[in-house]
Amino acid sequence: MITCGLDLGAGTIKGALLEDGRQLLATAIAPTRGNPVDGAHRVLERMVEEVNVLPDEVDYLCTTGGARYAFPDRHLQVSDITASARGAVFLLPGTRHVVDIGSQSSRAMSVSETGRVVRFKMNEKCAAGAGRFVDRCAKYLQVPLEEMAPKALAAAHPKMISSVCAVLAETEIINNVADEIPLADILMGVFLSLAQRAYILMRNVGIQPEVTLVGGLVRSEAMVRALEQTAKTPVLADPRSHHAAAIGAALLGHARLEKLGGRPAPLLTTSG
Amino acid sequence: MTLVAGVDIGSTTAKCALIEDGRIVGKSLAPVGVELVKDAERALEQALAEAGRDRGEVRVVTGTGYGRFKVTFGQFTVTEIGCHAKGAHFLFPGTRLVLDIGGQDTKAIKVDPNGEVVDFAMNDKCAAGTGRFLDVCAGALGYDVSQIGALSLGARHPVKVTNTCTVFAESEVTSYVARGKDPKDILAGLYGGIVSRSLSLMQRVGVEPEVTFTGGVSKNEGMVRTLERRLALRVNVSPLSQYVGAVGAALYGLERPTGVPA
Amino acid sequence: MATRVPPEEDPGGSETAPSLELGETFEELTGAPSIEALAQLAREVICDPSYPTVRAWTRRGRGAVGCFPVYTPQELVHAMGLLPVSLHGGGESIEISHADAALGSFLCSISKSTLELGLTGRLAPFRAFVFPYICDVSRNLEGIFSRAVPGAATHMLHLPQNFRSAGTVPFLVAEYRRLIAKLESAGGERYRPERLADSIELFNRQRTEIARLAAVKNAEPGKLTLTESYLIRRLGGLVPREVHLRILERVHAELAVRPNRPKDAIRVLLVGPFCEQPTLDLIELVEQVGCYAVDDELLQIYRWYDRVDPNGDPLENLASAYARSTIDIGVRATPTTKGEAILRRVEASGAQGVIFLTAKFCEPALEDVVLYRRALDRQKIPYLHLEFEERSAAYEQSRLQLETFVESILFD
Amino acid sequence: MGDTGTEPRFLTTARDRQREMVEEYYAGLEGAGGPKKPVAYMLVGGNLTEIVRSFGYEVVFPEIVALNCAIKHVSLPNILHAESQGYGLDVCGYVKNDLGLQEMGGQTPFGRIPPPDLLVCSFSGCYVYVKWWEALAEKYGCPLFMLDVPYLRDATPQSEDIQYIVTQLHELIALLEKATGRAFDPAELRATLARSRRAEEGWVNYLASGRRRPSPIEAYFEAVFYMFPINVLRGTEVAADFYATVNAEVDERVRSGTYPVPEEKFRLVVEGVPPYPSYRTFWDFFRKWGAVSVAATYPKVGGLFDRGFLHDPARPFDSIAEYSLGAYVNQSWPLRRTLIEEYVRDFGADAVLIHGIKSCRSFTAGQGDLRDRLIHDLGIPTLYIESDHEDPRYFAPAQIKNRMDAFFESLDRRKGTTPLPMVGG
Ligand SMILES: Nc1ncnc2c1ncn2[C@@H]1O[C@H](COP(=O)(O)OP(=O)(O)O)[C@@H](O)[C@H]1O
Ligand SMILES: Nc1ncnc2c1ncn2[C@@H]1O[C@H](COP(=O)(O)OP(=O)(O)O)[C@@H](O)[C@H]1O
Ligand code: SF4
Ligand code: SF4
Numbered sequence A: 001m002i003t004c005g006l007d008l009g010a011g012t013i014k015g016a017l018l019e020d021g022r023q024l025l026a027t028a029i030a031p032t033r034g035n036p037v038d039g040a041h042r043v044l045e046r047m048v049e050e051v052n053v054l055p056d057e058v059d060y061l062c063t064t065g066g067a068r069y070a071f072p073d074r075h076l077q078v079s080d081i082t083a084s085a086r087g088a089v090f091l092l093p094g095t096r097h098v099v100d101i102g103s104q105s106s107r108a109m110s111v112s113e114t115g116r117v118v119r120f121k122m123n124e125k126c127a128a129g130a131g132r133f134v135d136r137c138a139k140y141l142q143v144p145l146e147e148m149a150p151k152a153l154a155a156a157h158p159k160m161i162s163s164v165c166a167v168l169a170e171t172e173i174i175n176n177v178a179d180e181i182p183l184a185d186i187l188m189g190v191f192l193s194l195a196q197r198a199y200i201l202m203r204n205v206g207i208q209p210e211v212t213l214v215g216g217l218v219r220s221e222a223m224v225r226a227l228e229q230t231a232k233t234p235v236l237a238d239p240r241s242h243h244a245a246a247i248g249a250a251l252l253g254h255a256r257l258e259k260l261g262g263r264p265a266p267l268l269t270t271s272g
Numbered sequence B: 001m002t003l004v005a006g007v008d009i010g011s012t013t014a015k016c017a018l019i020e021d022g023r024i025v026g027k028s029l030a031p032v033g034v035e036l037v038k039d040a041e042r043a044l045e046q047a048l049a050e051a052g053r054d055r056g057e058v059r060v061v062t063g064t065g066y067g068r069f070k071v072t073f074g075q076f077t078v079t080e081i082g083c084h085a086k087g088a089h090f091l092f093p094g095t096r097l098v099l100d101i102g103g104q105d106t107k108a109i110k111v112d113p114n115g116e117v118v119d120f121a122m123n124d125k126c127a128a129g130t131g132r133f134l135d136v137c138a139g140a141l142g143y144d145v146s147q148i149g150a151l152s153l154g155a156r157h158p159v160k161v162t163n164t165c166t167v168f169a170e171s172e173v174t175s176y177v178a179r180g181k182d183p184k185d186i187l188a189g190l191y192g193g194i195v196s197r198s199l200s201l202m203q204r205v206g207v208e209p210e211v212t213f214t215g216g217v218s219k220n221e222g223m224v225r226t227l228e229r230r231l232a233l234r235v236n237v238s239p240l241s242q243y244v245g246a247v248g249a250a251l252y253g254l255e256r257p258t259g260v261p262a
Numbered sequence C: 001m002a003t004r005v006p007p008e009e010d011p012g013g014s015e016t017a018p019s020l021e022l023g024e025t026f027e028e029l030t031g032a033p034s035i036e037a038l039a040q041l042a043r044e045v046i047c048d049p050s051y052p053t054v055r056a057w058t059r060r061g062r063g064a065v066g067c068f069p070v071y072t073p074q075e076l077v078h079a080m081g082l083l084p085v086s087l088h089g090g091g092e093s094i095e096i097s098h099a100d101a102a103l104g105s106f107l108c109s110i111s112k113s114t115l116e117l118g119l120t121g122r123l124a125p126f127r128a129f130v131f132p133y134i135c136d137v138s139r140n141l142e143g144i145f146s147r148a149v150p151g152a153a154t155h156m157l158h159l160p161q162n163f164r165s166a167g168t169v170p171f172l173v174a175e176y177r178r179l180i181a182k183l184e185s186a187g188g189e190r191y192r193p194e195r196l197a198d199s200i201e202l203f204n205r206q207r208t209e210i211a212r213l214a215a216v217k218n219a220e221p222g223k224l225t226l227t228e229s230y231l232i233r234r235l236g237g238l239v240p241r242e243v244h245l246r247i248l249e250r251v252h253a254e255l256a257v258r259p260n261r262p263k264d265a266i267r268v269l270l271v272g273p274f275c276e277q278p279t280l281d282l283i284e285l286v287e288q289v290g291c292y293a294v295d296d297e298l299l300q301i302y303r304w305y306d307r308v309d310p311n312g313d314p315l316e317n318l319a320s321a322y323a324r325s326t327i328d329i330g331v332r333a334t335p336t337t338k339g340e341a342i343l344r345r346v347e348a349s350g351a352q353g354v355i356f357l358t359a360k361f362c363e364p365a366l367e368d369v370v371l372y373r374r375a376l377d378r379q380k381i382p383y384l385h386l387e388f389e390e391r392s393a394a395y396e397q398s399r400l401q402l403e404t405f406v407e408s409i410l411f412d
Numbered sequence D: 001m002g003d004t005g006t007e008p009r010f011l012t013t014a015r016d017r018q019r020e021m022v023e024e025y026y027a028g029l030e031g032a033g034g035p036k037k038p039v040a041y042m043l044v045g046g047n048l049t050e051i052v053r054s055f056g057y058e059v060v061f062p063e064i065v066a067l068n069c070a071i072k073h074v075s076l077p078n079i080l081h082a083e084s085q086g087y088g089l090d091v092c093g094y095v096k097n098d099l100g101l102q103e104m105g106g107q108t109p110f111g112r113i114p115p116p117d118l119l120v121c122s123f124s125g126c127y128v129y130v131k132w133w134e135a136l137a138e139k140y141g142c143p144l145f146m147l148d149v150p151y152l153r154d155a156t157p158q159s160e161d162i163q164y165i166v167t168q169l170h171e172l173i174a175l176l177e178k179a180t181g182r183a184f185d186p187a188e189l190r191a192t193l194a195r196s197r198r199a200e201e202g203w204v205n206y207l208a209s210g211r212r213r214p215s216p217i218e219a220y221f222e223a224v225f226y227m228f229p230i231n232v233l234r235g236t237e238v239a240a241d242f243y244a245t246v247n248a249e250v251d252e253r254v255r256s257g258t259y260p261v262p263e264e265k266f267r268l269v270v271e272g273v274p275p276y277p278s279y280r281t282f283w284d285f286f287r288k289w290g291a292v293s294v295a296a297t298y299p300k301v302g303g304l305f306d307r308g309f310l311h312d313p314a315r316p317f318d319s320i321a322e323y324s325l326g327a328y329v330n331q332s333w334p335l336r337r338t339l340i341e342e343y344v345r346d347f348g349a350d351a352v353l354i355h356g357i358k359s360c361r362s363f364t365a366g367q368g369d370l371r372d373r374l375i376h377d378l379g380i381p382t383l384y385i386e387s388d389h390e391d392p393r394y395f396a397p398a399q400i401k402n403r404m405d406a407f408f409e410s411l412d413r414r415k416g417t418t419p420l421p422m423v424g425g
């Protein structure tokens, strides 16, 4: 049985194909830009091409992410909190606490050994402390995203940023540059400031080992280190955990399919 | 004949105005960069160049704006609140309420008939409802902020932009675009939201005509119309509205005995 | 006071809905052909910030009194020939642009939008306002109202928090007498004990009927949606009680024959919205994502005591009913402990989990949640805490959290 | 942040004495608790320290511990701990500081705060009190006495209100007698109240000197330090003597011409709880402009003694009731408004400064309306600044300074006095 999970996020669309709920066949990612549904179709196409199956050999499709209802040809949709918890435990089975930082969201959740969400806390009204902040900082400082982490890790005296407003932090960063604070210190400050925000959420749900970071920020080793430093606990990250929610959705899809005796329910073609 | 200069180092732009005999004789505007002290210098130099005057002729330089302490060559600093009041009064003597929307904040200032500040209110540190908010949303629509002013004027079914957070609003705008909404209607929705937030600040100091709208955002025609509609009042907007702070600062310099040590 | 800019009903710019007109006998409501039709009408009434029911009542010169939640003795208002009306803020339809300035930013929406209604002249149909001391906000609001709505009488009713003292009931009787004096000066008829006794009987009946509604919702949650039950209850604070009783009787008659269509949903207890009410969208969302609200704190006003003794001195009965009330909501000092209280309620309602639905900035509710959470954690009872406000943009976020909560119970 | 270079001037002997008293107080709490030296927790507003102390209790005021923590910059860890327990951002900082501290064992820089044997909730002015004490009762399982104080809506208290409180006071005494096995001694209470009265009169005299021009006292920043004895040690000889020391020094100041700011330019009435975590910074913003507070409402949270709510040994219970009723935040908004207006008039103030507390609705809800009244109805320049009394994260120095500068700038111009200073940043 092949199940697909599609995570229609605000920044990127992620997809995962799973065989029998056990083996990860493929993952793919594309920027959201505009219409998430188009992006999701592209991600799906890429994955089926990669593993050489026909689109209708995908037995079950489950969406997640902010635009989960927008994708019409789905069997099921689940919340991205539920999904990324499942995905995290699938990738790193010892996980009991998941930190998920995406482009506009940051969440912390405590999870059971099966990946069930026990408790969670998320940012609601303000995107301060989410990935968007990193993107903007990268832009002001003219450092490509991929190069931020290696540079940041060289910091000797990281400079924290007081306003993690994704938009207003610019001024503070400009000031720091003007004050001739080394780039590495500013960069690490960005991640540490983000970690501090995340830490508040983490404490609120209660931190228990092992802690796993998922979402776009796993791509940055500096973020992992910053979280470890702030939360004073080891933080796991798997290179695939950017796709945790997509993987989780595929897993939940598989579980559902099994419950239905292998025969999927009709596609939900409604959106919204 | 005294030549005075006001330098306004804002969050987004550096402005300078030169005043002589009650006339604005030179001005400059440039984005602020990393080195504010240099930006301030440059603002003054450019204004001088425009006016064809010499640095030595300037009697008093007054700094204002959030980076006013970086106008290190100036003699005074005055807060942008005082300067917007003074500048607005200079341009429109009947001004009783100034609404200034700049790159990072919004202020409502009540002024007396002499242009003195009676009361003011400003927002907290959040990009919601500021110029930056419009910059970001304009970007999401695929425009530059200088293009979106006239664009909204024909809106017929304004959408409701529910998010106030700039980041969330940006995706909301993107999703409206994806759903094929008319940019006119999206903009009208954005303006409506900003104006009602500004209105709450204005109520705080009391709305009384004449109202003068200053700061970079006042260059946006759509914002001006929306504000006028909500206030049911004509609103003063000068072509020099982005310079009002700098003009006010220069005027403050005039009121001082010359040669006051910095 | 500073000049005020007139309100704009819909900042989006679309045309504003015309105000609803109702007849003086409210037969539109009592004669609604079905629960669905009634709910639809109730929705219109509630979403209309011009208080259509109050306008209908005052059309012939009768007076109405705005009562802030939750412990205003509306019986007393009723007994003086005035229409007691529950004030629940402005809902989603009004824009806050004046109240912020008077109140400050860190306050619940009900206080802001109620004041906004006052500041923009939309509370003109009321002769008086009663603010019970349920929290610092409602208490302060009275003093602000007295300046904001200078034409009407305002009264701050001190509610005792010491339930053990010999002085409590006599004091509360004296408090009620102060309120009576205020209402008399605001055009209420002279206080007569026998009229109060009648009003108490009437309100007792209303409470009984509402308790029956709650019992249906608990036993057969598929029979009546949370939104329907809420809308019906909410009407009770807006129309004359006699009218509401008639409405409730019809509802019960229909419920007796209405089929129960159970769905795969989890049973939850809704805690926290005892004062400010969530938006209709949010209330709807709770059940839409797969919950049955088998007990809730929405509009507690009807259940702040089971029954008031109609015999004997009615003022004293009213006061002692307050003093011995046992519902543990956030604005009444708890006789036992918060932890025990929540566990008892979970058990009584047969809920599988608890949803804390608290108004943003409502400190009494927020502080309770911590103590409640601890007790639930000990018993491993799942819960979710959601904060809400009027005119909120966080609908999608609320949905996400509610779905996650349901999924965490349903998927294993 | 630039400073003017002038240190705030304190009454030195009095200030030293005040420090000693605080140290002695915390030292006295060491090892307290249990039947030998039982501990009662109480709230500042309308407190019953005289009665409770007379039964041998050590009294802890968590509000005062909280403000001490904030001023010493150690409140944030406590607050964060409370937040990790689920207390939201909007919950009163005092509550979070206290509950966080309690959870972490009660250690403060001034000593360990012992757990309570008895909780006395003087519900005078703030509903958060009720919630706070509920949480403590749940944690410690000790008895909670709720002293319900009706909200003061008329300038003179009503007899029913007094009667209700007096009934409760007798009930409290019965509880204390039972808990301690001691008998209540009315004569001793009268003697204690006489000492309270002496301290209160001294305090009132101190506050009244703000009427002088220039003012020899700082009625907000300085007075806050001298609140400690009037709220915590009332009824002791020490407290009564303290105000004699303070007033002698005030007289000395007048004689020698030493004032809190060297050149008094602006006289302010201040309303609201101070931003304790940034107390000095905040004060600096004022001093830089030659602004001095001549009257303030906050130092009256314990009791509005300057408005006649004094303890009277001849009418012990009635006067305790009146005192509790009259605590500042227990007064209705119309009364609070009047009080501030009268302060402005009686103390010859130029302006009003309102400091709003983001996490305190009791004080803050309505301050905007007050501002509106002062500015628009009465033409009194008024500045509204918002931060927090406990949470340093809410204090945005640059923004606050900007507002202050703009305000004083305009005041200065309207007064037409001296040229604009180069305000350093
Ligand atoms: N190499 C990288 N270094 C640092 N951050 C990165 C990197 N790649 C992606 N990100 C961050 O990840 C975010 C996107 O996260 P993602 O989980 O895909 O978001 P969403 O699910 O909201 O669409 C970006 O905003 C960016 O900040
Ligand atoms: N031509 C224009 N049309 C519309 N808006 C403009 C234009 N130019 C600038 N703005 C707006 O003005 C803002 C900058 O305002 P300004 O008063 O210069 O800010 P500050 O004083 O904070 O630097 C920009 O963020 C932008 O949104
Ligand atoms: S502070 Fe920044 S990120 Fe937060 S709500 Fe405001 S604009 Fe959004
Ligand atoms: S919602 Fe909460 S804070 Fe607001 S008035 Fe009601 S009880 Fe008070």
Ligand code: SF4
Binding pocket: D092, D093, D094, D095, D125, D126, D127, D128, D129, D273, D329, D359, D360, D361, D362, D363, D389
């Ligand atoms: S008055 Fe304000 S600061 Fe004091 S306890 Fe109440 S809420 Fe907290």
